[in-house]
Amino acid sequence: MSEQHELTGSRRDIWWDTYSDRADNLRESEVRSLFSVVSRPEVVSLAGGMPNIKDLPLDRLAASASELIAKHGMQALQYGAGRGWDPLREQICEIMSLEGIKADYENVVITTGSQQAVDLMTQIFVNPGDVILCEAPSYLGSLGIFGAYQAEVVHVEMDHEGLLPDELEDTIKRVRSQGGNIKFLYTIPNFHNPAGVTQSMERRQAIVDICRRERILILEDNPYGLLGFHGQTMPALQSLNPEGVVYLGSFSKMFAPGFRIGWALAPHAIRDKLIMANESVVLSPSMMGQMMIHTYLRDFDWLGQVTTYRSMYHERAKAMLDSLEQYLPACEWTVPDGGFYTWVKLPAGLDAKDMLPRAVTEMVAYVSGTAFYANERGRDHLRLSYCFPPPEEIREGVRRLSRVVNKEIELVKLFQPGSAN
Amino acid sequence: MSEQHELTGSRRDIWWDTYSDRADNLRESEVRSLFSVVSRPEVVSLAGGMPNIKDLPLDRLAASASELIAKHGMQALQYGAGRGWDPLREQICEIMSLEGIKADYENVVITTGSQQAVDLMTQIFVNPGDVILCEAPSYLGSLGIFGAYQAEVVHVEMDHEGLLPDELEDTIKRVRSQGGNIKFLYTIPNFHNPAGVTQSMERRQAIVDICRRERILILEDNPYGLLGFHGQTMPALQSLNPEGVVYLGSFSKMFAPGFRIGWALAPHAIRDKLIMANESVVLSPSMMGQMMIHTYLRDFDWLGQVTTYRSMYHERAKAMLDSLEQYLPACEWTVPDGGFYTWVKLPAGLDAKDMLPRAVTEMVAYVSGTAFYANERGRDHLRLSYCFPPPEEIREGVRRLSRVVNKEIELVKLFQPGSAN
Numbered sequence: 004m005s006e007q008h009e010l011t012g013s014r015r016d017i018w019w020d021t022y023s024d025r026a027d028n029l030r031e032s033e034v035r036s037l038f039s040v041v042s043r044p045e046v047v048s049l050a051g052g053m054p055n056i057k058d059l060p061l062d063r064l065a066a067s068a069s070e071l072i073a074k075h076g077m078q079a080l081q082y083g084a085g086r087g088w089d090p091l092r093e094q095i096c097e098i099m100s101l102e103g104i105k106a107d108y109e110n111v112v113i114t115t116g117s118q119q120a121v122d123l124m125t126q127i128f129v130n131p132g133d134v135i136l137c138e139a140p141s142y143l144g145s146l147g148i149f150g151a152y153q154a155e156v157v158h159v160e161m162d163h164e165g166l167l168p169d170e171l172e173d174t175i176k177r178v179r180s181q182g183g184n185i186k187f188l189y190t191i192p193n194f195h196n197p198a199g200v201t202q203s204m205e206r207r208q209a210i211v212d213i214c215r216r217e218r219i220l221i222l223e224d225n226p227y228g229l230l231g232f233h234g235q236t237m238p239a240l241q242s243l244n245p246e247g248v249v250y251l252g253s254f255s256k257m258f259a260p261g262f263r264i265g266w267a268l269a270p271h272a273i274r275d276k277l278i279m280a281n282e283s284v285v286l287s288p289s290m291m292g293q294m295m296i297h298t299y300l301r302d303f304d305w306l307g308q309v310t311t312y313r314s315m316y317h318e319r320a321k322a323m324l325d326s327l328e329q330y331l332p333a334c335e336w337t338v339p340d341g342g343f344y345t346w347v348k349l350p351a352g353l354d355a356k357d358m359l360p361r362a363v364t365e366m367v368a369y370v371s372g373t374a375f376y377a378n379e380r381g382r383d384h385l386r387l388s389y390c391f392p393p394p395e396e397i398r399e400g401v402r403r404l405s406r407v408v409n410k411e412i413e414l415v416k417l418f419q420p421g422s423a424n
Numbered sequence: 425m426s427e428q429h430e431l432t433g434s435r436r437d438i439w440w441d442t443y444s445d446r447a448d449n450l451r452e453s454e455v456r457s458l459f460s461v462v463s464r465p466e467v468v469s470l471a472g473g474m475p476n477i478k479d480l481p482l483d484r485l486a487a488s489a490s491e492l493i494a495k496h497g498m499q500a501l502q503y504g505a506g507r508g509w510d511p512l513r514e515q516i517c518e519i520m521s522l523e524g525i526k527a528d529y530e531n532v533v534i535t536t537g538s539q540q541a542v543d544l545m546t547q548i549f550v551n552p553g554d555v556i557l558c559e560a561p562s563y564l565g566s567l568g569i570f571g572a573y574q575a576e577v578v579h580v581e582m583d584h585e586g587l588l589p590d591e592l593e594d595t596i597k598r599v600r601s602q603g604g605n606i607k608f609l610y611t612i613p614n615f616h617n618p619a620g621v622t623q624s625m626e627r628r629q630a631i632v633d634i635c636r637r638e639r640i641l642i643l644e645d646n647p648y649g650l651l652g653f654h655g656q657t658m659p660a661l662q663s664l665n666p667e668g669v670v671y672l673g674s675f676s677k678m679f680a681p682g683f684r685i686g687w688a689l690a691p692h693a694i695r696d697k698l699i700m701a702n703e704s705v706v707l708s709p710s711m712m713g714q715m716m717i718h719t720y721l722r723d724f725d726w727l728g729q730v731t732t733y734r735s736m737y738h739e740r741a742k743a744m745l746d747s748l749e750q751y752l753p754a755c756e757w758t759v760p761d762g763g764f765y766t767w768v769k770l771p772a773g774l775d776a777k778d779m780l781p782r783a784v785t786e787m788v789a790y791v792s793g794t795a796f797y798a799n800e801r802g803r804d805h806l807r808l809s810y811c812f813p814p815p816e817e818i819r820e821g822v823r824r825l826s827r828v829v830n831k832e833i834e835l836v837k838l839f840q841p842g843s844a845n
Contacts, residue, residue, distance in 0.1 A: 015692075015693060016691070016693030016694075017639075017667060017668075017691075018641055018691070018693065018694060019693070021549060021607060021641065022548055022549060022697065023547065023548055023549050023550050023551045023554075024551055025547055025548065025551075026547070026548035026549070026697050026701075029548070029697060029700040029701055029704060030700070031700055053502065053503055054502075056498065056501055056502060057498065059497065059501065061493055061494055061497040061498075062494055064493050064497060064501075065489075065490040065491070065492075065493040065494035065497070066490060068486075068489040068490055068492075068493050069486040069487060069489055069490035070486070071486075071489075072482055072485050072486040072489050073482055073483055073486035076480065076482040076485060076486070077477065077478065077482075079682050080477055080480065080485075080680035080681070080682035080683075081474065081477060081680070081681060081682055082474055082676075082681045082682070083682075115536050115684070115705075115706045115710075116706055116707060118705065118706055118707050119705055119706050122704070122705045122706075126444065126446055126447070126572075127443055127444055127446065127447035127450070128442060128443060128444050128447070129444050130444045130445055130446075133444075144704075144707065147703075147704050148704055148705070151547075151701070151704050186442060218438075220439055220442065246438060247438075255503075259501035259502070260501070260502060260503045261500050261501035261502055261503070261504075261710060261711040261712040262501075262710055262712050262713075263536070263706060263707075263708070263709065263710040263713075270437070270438075270439070271436075272436055272437030272439065272440070273437075273439060276443065276447050276450060279450040279451070279452055280447075280450055280572070282568075283450060283543070283565075283568050283569055283572050284536075284539065284540055284543045284569070284705075285536045285537055285539055285540050285543075285684060286537060286539050286565065286684075287684070288684065289536075289682060289683055289684040289710060289713060290682040291682040291683050291712070291713065291716070292683075292710060292712065292713065295712070
């Protein structure tokens with residue numbers, strides 16, 4: 004127990020010494036702690052991952068919700084089953100078939116956003132000290148969950164085609180030779196958050212083969228899979244080895260996040276445990292949310308809406324990449340084919356975390372690369388998102404960022420060894 | 425590892441040896457495993473705890489949902505804050521003021537049903553082996569959560585005025601003398617599930633005083649507090665010691681469960697941890713659900729609706745109690761002043777768990793008392809709920825149950841020692 008903790012505790016919190024080990028591992032995310040600053044309207048936020056839902060047909064959705072409650076309110080406003088509502092589970096199988104998945108709806112578990120599915124998977128697999136393999140970098144929300152369960156996160160290097168199979172093999176060997184107990188590989192194959200890259204087909208096959216051979220479960224997190232800028236979709240890892248992969252999907256990006264409805268597709272024994280864990284935590288997912296989404300998928304041109312989203316995000320990605328080219332030639336960045344993000348490497352000597360307060364002073368925000376690692380890495384990178392602000396704001400944001408970066412470069416030069424000469 | 429586990433595992437589940445200790449502690453609840461049988465229309469279910477929402481004004485709710493999406497869809501369909509939406513947090517404070525609570529909305533955390541709040545509280549306080557004090561009997565959903573976190577549940581006896589203070593003191597002493605680490609007392613003061621009793625005012629004060637003196641946090645679970653048959657409300661334990669109590673509330677019984685929206689009111693340091701844990705698991709509670717409830721509380725006579733619910737449940741409780749009097753004089757039962765349940769003691773020698781299949785054959789279902797204990801107790805009790813079926817069905821259900829019970833009594837007599845004489 005640190006002195007500071009005791010002091011804080013004795014002064015303000017009479018329960019300070021009664022929390023669980025897990026509570027000590029909860030951290031406010033770097034994104035959340037910035038929230039109050041970043042949400043000021045004068046700041047251009049290239050930080051958040053909020054989807055832009057401005058093109059949704061609100062009037063038709065309003066009519067649809069009204070009809071749902073008037074006709075099926077007794078069901079929509081009641082408890083449901085812990086596994087989720089069967090008609091929606093069946094529709095989810097149709098959606099996943101776009102990525103080559105042949106699923107039985109009985110193996111789909113509906114969750115309160117796919118984030119909760121990551122939590123349930125960690126619950127049912129991870130004891131404190133167990134190892135989870137993650138890409139380097141990886142999604143900050145999942146890293147937060149893994150940390151809360153006291154997992155040891157081991158990062159595996161990636162390049163512009165995603166996770167590196169050789170690195171995966173080496174890491175598995177190394178971890179096991181040190182006695183580590185690997186519970187699963189957590190991977191985001193499409194339009195990676197934050198790295199902005201997509202696994203090639205060869206890469207997918209290699210990763211699946213290694214994990215099958217080494218008997219390592221894969222947790223495939225795929226919120227952005229349908230948001231390829233050219234309408235392209237890649238076969239899910241799940242389709243390459245259904246018994247070895249738990250696949251997570253979400254309606255937050257292909258429709259809207261406000262219902263908090265996501266899902267897991269799992270081999271049946273894992274599915275049973277996921278359902279029990281889900282019932283334990285929330286009894287059942289929201290019937291209202293599930294039935295709204297069911298109606299949307301049934302009565303609306305949902306794939307047309309996805310196409311609209313794709314064009315919008317593509318336009319914004321172009322604005323982002325063009326501005327980077329124009330204003331930040333000293334940096335390097337990944338070129339996304341879909342999704343929300345690009346991963347920017349700063350010039351040598353710059354520190355994304357230290358620079359952030361100065362960026363906010365210049366009225367632009369990003370997420371420091373450090374948020375995407377479980378260890379101390381990432382200071383040389385930052386994540387820029389282009390999903391929410393319109394193109395002209397994105398350009399203005401990158402312009403402001405370039406002022407900050409250029410000032411930092413000057414400072415680094417000044418304080419370089421020998422710079423006084 | 426049991427042989428059976430290995431066998432099952434090796435045959436069906438290639439991941440059988442990789443689950444966490446926690447997964448091994450997940451159990452399908454006794455209620456869920458009955459679900460498929462009990463939901464057959466010919467069975468009178470006195471088992472479930474589903475609220476009866478038939479009196480909700482669906483047409484007006486439909487119009488309200490429509491207006492919400494048309495006017496505020498961009499907010500309702502988007503992510504929100506992990507702590508919940510401030511306007512709803514403020515309304516929740518007004519609701520709680522009916523029970524003498526003076527709360528700051530900043531200390532309210534919105535959760536995915538109050539069930540999830542129990543989960544979050546267990547997460548942030550309980551390490552495996554820690555002790556949670558619960559009433560004897562206690563709510564099966566919470567016992568499931570406590571078990572999943574590998575807590576040791578110690579039951580404290582109650583009578584018709586709820587938890588017994590002397591028993592509480594003795595239990596605390598005993599647990600501590602055995603080295604047990606008590607994390608909190610979990611209690612349902614109003615219209616207890618399953619016991620059907622309510623803590624008297626003296627009892628509340630005594631319980632709060634003991635816990636304050638012994639420095640034990642109280643987790644006050646109050647889903648039924650507004651459903652007193654005579655409109656009576658009791659001061660919440662929270663109102664007697666705000667720094668020593670975390671209070672849980674729910675919209676599932678006073679409005680409708682379909683949104684899965686509940687809340688926790690907590691001292692501010694605990695609140696901070698609850699918010700971090702909530703963000704970690706679900707990012708944010710559903711904005712759609714929160715805004716629907718906000719609109720309902722603002723535009724509808726929600727307290728009038730609660731009054732309607734009270735009369736309906738009161739009528740059903742009377743039907744239940746009258747039928748018990750008429751058909752089951754050999755049993756004893758508690759007389760609820762509100763809520764959904766009565767707790768029935770079987771005649772000596774009868775076993776509620778063994779009897780259940782025979783009851784289902786007679787087309788009536790209940791929950792065996794064993795579901796409400798973490799240990800092997802409860803075979804001499806069963807829970808009857810009167811919330812969902814109409815009065816005539818309740819009467820028919822109790823009549824069917826009496827046939828089963830009377831047969832069992834005959835059997836017990838036959839096999840009693842000396843009965844052959």
